[in-house]
Amino acid sequence: MRIAFLLSLFSSVVLAQSPANWQNAEREKLLTGVGSVPKLGSPGPVAIWGNFAFPVLAAAEGGKSEMALAAAAGFGKGRVLIFGHNSYIDGGNAGSGGVGTLLVNAVKWVSGKEKPRIGVHGTNLVAFLDSRGFRSKKVAGALDKKSLNDFDVVIANVQGITSDEEGQAVQDFIKGGGGFIAGMTGWAFEQTSGGQTLSAAHGLNKALLPAGVAFTDSSGFGNAQLREFASRTDLSRYMNAYEAITAIMKQRQGGPALTAEDINQGANAIQIALAAQPPGRTTLQTAVMNALGDGGTGVPTPAAPLTQEKHSSERIRLGMETRVLKLAAGDGIKAHAAAEAFPGKSPADAPRITKEVSIAPSITGWASTGLWLNAGEPLTVKLPADAAGKGFAVRIGCHTDTLYHLESWSRAPDISRSVGLETETTLTGSAFGGLVYIEVPGRAKEMKPFTISLSGAVEAPLFVLGKDDDATWNTILKKHQGPWAEFACDKVILTCPTENARKVTNPTMLMEFWKKVVEAQDEISNQATERQRPERIVADVQISAGYMHSGYPIMIPTSASDEMITFGRLKFPGWGFYHELGHNHQRGDFTFEGTGEVTNNVLGMYVYHAVLGKDPLIGHPAITPDALKDHINTIKKAGNKFAVWKSEPFVALTTYIQLVEGFGWDAWRKYLHSFSDASYGPTPTNDDDKRDQFLVRYSKITGKNLAGFFEWWGIPVSSTARAEVSKLEPWMPKGLH
């Protein structure tokens, strides 16, 4: 069947080629004389899965799998070629590297003619095409049957071609024998369309789906080292997801084993292609599931993780299942076998309830509902008509870290999902279950508060400071049966397993403490008025990187849950929490290269001083008095002082500790606040500037010339900066000379 199709489409080629090589033969026609094509703008990858679809240009970043910048396909009697950025069909770029030659080859390839009639839509290629001896004309207005049929080839910037009618007209044109060359910047569509989803809302992209190519909303090719896409005829056939699915199916049925490289490439292509499918289009998902067969999926746990080395096929299966399940539509989503191990489930007899939750659009981010949805159970969300389609979404599961890139998985690699609330009623579910949130978009800030109704979920322990008291927590709230619990205040929300949360008897004191912690960092860093939402800290059995990491949410290991919710000991909750919160408060103005793991610790140390009323030096074994002496000696002995300073965060932290010990926290506060005080001049624009301003601002604030101090530590500053503070009295802390 496959071969017959190929024969009809690429007859002259395929007769002489094995099926494996037909892609190379077609690619060669497109790339003849091209050499290389520069990276223009920030392109994204295109998805490829059609029987007659193949990548044209591709790159692999940092040892990862190849992604396609451009793809081509046969479709009906015609052909199509797409670029993952609109710059590639811009007349101004036709002279860049091989772009012009590729366009000329593409015009001939999609039309099968040497001198096709060309229509140009939404781009300025007419002069370029003239210069290459082609007749071309601008197509004005919407693309329809009449305007398209004047041409053999249409080249279009399709960023704004979102109507289904135009999409259908283009599809008919191609299937009837037309050639179509298109470019758009898929990741920008959400912004250019006011928050719509590319896979669901872009008419032209939907019309190309049967050809098995699509624009995606992924950003990619972000590596600054990547400057160009080399013209390569020989690309992996597994960049086509369908080829990969077929090979995986054959391997499962006893066919040839795929190499690890092929598996990674194929899994990547499948994941990109799956991400391009609109909700409800299940052909590709079904093919993936069929290829995987009925065999069991490994269930990863911390005690028995799935490793790349020992469980590669289970991992492909599970990785694909999570991709497919993430896209599954509203009803009939079944529980995944791995869901019970993590994130868990409520007791079977826990009541499924309907709950009204009030939403304050002025507070962005995830609004907690105090509800838990079991895997595979339906959730119905109703919101007022005027809030539908405004960017609100329901999120099921707070464990948003994905683990695809890790060698070992202690849980399924992607278990949280978010579903847009596009209509008054949304029926949804999750294969993994999780705590239920309403996601409030930044652009809805001006809306008045409203009420959302949620049905089908189970109550989970949720304590809200200022609304609930300890007695209610101890008698009612902590007994709720969702397996994950939350403690909330207006500055931070903590999420941990219910079994840990139930040990807490005094949540008021706990959250008053945590509120002060975040407020302390907000205040000293001058971010109190900037705050749009509470921070979040979520415990997880495995996270994407590090022991803990910053972000929204801040992620911590479940083993640190008790520490997070126990404040009564000397220095707990401890250093790691303040460190990550400090990261969330870091700003470029006061953080230059080498201080990414330093200035956040200064903010963390401030919590010991301001909230715990303790000496910050108790916080970490690397800043005891003896350790500080060692750090000072390290710099004394160093050849290249700044190289050492930049690479050892606790050595660099010692500099800041001396400033705080010398001038108090108030000087540090004034330094951080100085960046919004115009009398200090413009804020820094590069690293040299940041170090200079660190010296100048701190010297002015303290009334001391700190140039010698900076020099002692090896922090480079300009002579201009030194001159600016030269009139002040020099300062050195005791013990440095």
Ligand SMILES: [Zn+2]
């Ligand atoms: Zn860090």
